[in-house]
Amino acid sequence: MKYDVIIAGGGASGMTAAITAARRGCSVLVLERMDRPGKKILATGNGRCNLTNSYLDQDCYRGEKPGFPYSMLEVFGAAETLDFFQSMGMLTTDLGGYYYPASMQASTVVDTLTGKMRQLGVHIKTGTEVKKIQKIKDTFHVTCGTEKYQGRNVILAAGGMAQEKLGSNGSGYALAKAVGHTVTDVFPALVALESEEKFFQHLAGVRNVSALSVYVNGQKTAEQTGEVQFAKYGISGIPVFQVSRYAIDALRKKKKVEVILNLMPEQFTLKELMDYFRKVGYYKTAEEFLQGFLNKKLAFTVLSRLKIRPEKSAADLTQKELRQIRSMIQKFPVPVSGYKGFDMAQVTAGGVSVREVIEGTLESKIHRGLYFAGELLDVDGTCGGYNLQWAFTSGYIAGNQIEAENQ
Numbered sequence: 001m002k003y004d005v006i007i008a009g010g011g012a013s014g015m016t017a018a019i020t021a022a023r024r025g026c027s028v029l030v031l032e033r034m035d036r037p038g039k040k041i042l043a044t045g046n047g048r049c050n051l052t053n054s055y056l057d058q059d060c061y062r063g064e065k066p067g068f069p070y071s072m073l074e075v076f077g078a079a080e081t082l083d084f085f086q087s088m089g090m091l092t093t094d095l096g097g098y099y100y101p102a103s104m105q106a107s108t109v110v111d112t113l114t115g116k117m118r119q120l121g122v123h124i125k126t127g128t129e130v131k132k133i134q135k136i137k138d139t140f141h142v143t144c145g146t147e148k149y150q151g152r153n154v155i156l157a158a159g160g161m162a163q164e165k166l167g168s169n170g171s172g173y174a175l176a177k178a179v180g181h182t183v184t185d186v187f188p189a190l191v192a193l194e195s196e197e198k199f200f201q202h203l204a205g206v207r208n209v210s211a212l213s214v215y216v217n218g219q220k221t222a223e224q225t226g227e228v229q230f231a232k233y234g235i236s237g238i239p240v241f242q243v244s245r246y247a248i249d250a251l252r253k254k255k256k257v258e259v260i261l262n263l264m265p266e267q268f269t270l271k272e273l274m275d276y277f278r279k280v281g282y283y284k285t286a287e288e289f290l291q292g293f294l295n296k297k298l299a300f301t302v303l304s305r306l307k308i309r310p311e312k313s314a315a316d317l318t319q320k321e322l323r324q325i326r327s328m329i330q331k332f333p334v335p336v337s338g339y340k341g342f343d344m345a346q347v348t349a350g351g352v353s354v355r356e357v358i359e360g361t362l363e364s365k366i367h368r369g370l371y372f373a374g375e376l377l378d379v380d381g382t383c384g385g386y387n388l389q390w391a392f393t394s395g396y397i398a399g400n401q402i403e404a405e406n407q
């Protein structure tokens, strides 16, 4: 049998492409290397699956051509995604612009997509890793071990390299390269940053709402505010994930990266607060005085970085020391030496170069009938539903290009 389309990868983008093409009357084969489709979706949003977001601006996506996804998001964006799921009998919940399945269970998203594929007669082969794609005349020959399949079109939707245990192992890049496509530098994104500073040993476990700025060679390149999580190795948490791409990109180019944390971003009158607290707390030690407004471990670290004895009397702190404390609280420097790997990352930065892919159809500029979808492409979104949204958008766009042969 020659399928109208063979889809390599049964993740969010591959399943969306399969449903879209099958709804157009196409014969569809999905090849998935894991024992079931959509394994990664199950892990998203802490098991709740943050599938899209109503907010969108030019900073939501990154890549060699950060503007690439936007014309396609206009065709199939958040509203269309919600309609798509509703058309399959799944309701969503809006939590301040962040959308989840109404069940608040990622498994509902997987069940909805797999159920629809089955109802539409999509052939799904699990435990089947695509090893080779070859185009001979007008036919794609897809090899998976000893099995071979033929298709008039192929959609490569094999994902990136983040968290191999959930399916995507980078084999999509090799498949793309083998048919002549360029793959840009790939590296983990939405991931924690490492620092060699000794004080992190003491700070492990602390969570603190902070404003965070990334400086590359002394130049501010990104900023975010949110709950920063301190760990033995460095810093983590959503605001760190959001800026990690900029820090990692710079580290890979051997540039100096420093994160500056404002540990009390809401406090615009810190001087007045400290003057008052020192007056009413004249009998306290310096450490106790700082604990009045700062996490205990952070208070200790601020003092020890300034070489001020924690047991020193608050009343004896000099004006210079008070200035230094204020500055350390509002500009807490973290030299960044590294970053966590793909096993901890939520997404892959880089991928199949979008310069070789037609914007608006996602067809290869090299081979007619070959399409790309999802994280495999050099498009990565910020936290908040943007990566799944890109998977749904690109899956829909690619699937919607496929014509059924017998129509």
Ligand SMILES: Cc1cc2nc3c(=O)[nH]c(=O)nc-3n(C[C@H](O)[C@H](O)[C@H](O)COP(=O)(O)OP(=O)(O)OC[C@H]3O[C@@H](n4cnc5c(N)ncnc54)[C@H](O)[C@@H]3O)c2cc1C
Pocket: 008, 009, 010, 011, 012, 013, 014, 031, 032, 033, 034, 037, 038, 039, 040, 041, 043, 044, 045, 046, 049, 050, 051, 052, 128, 129, 130, 131, 157, 158, 159, 160, 162, 163, 166, 167, 168, 169, 170, 171, 172, 345, 346, 347, 373, 374, 375, 376, 384, 385, 386, 387, 388, 389, 391
């Ligand atoms: C822990 C975690 C939490 C996340 N949370 C969110 C979130 O809440 N919101 C959000 O928007 N994004 C989130 N993401 C990111 C999001 O899950 C991915 O960007 C998205 O799933 C990518 O979809 P995809 O279809 O491109 O790739 P994948 O979902 O990775 O699917 C690719 C599929 O292809 C299969 N495959 C790979 N190679 C082959 C091959 N050679 N042959 C056959 N099959 C192959 C894989 O097994 C996999 O099933 C999260 C990611 C992680 C890791």
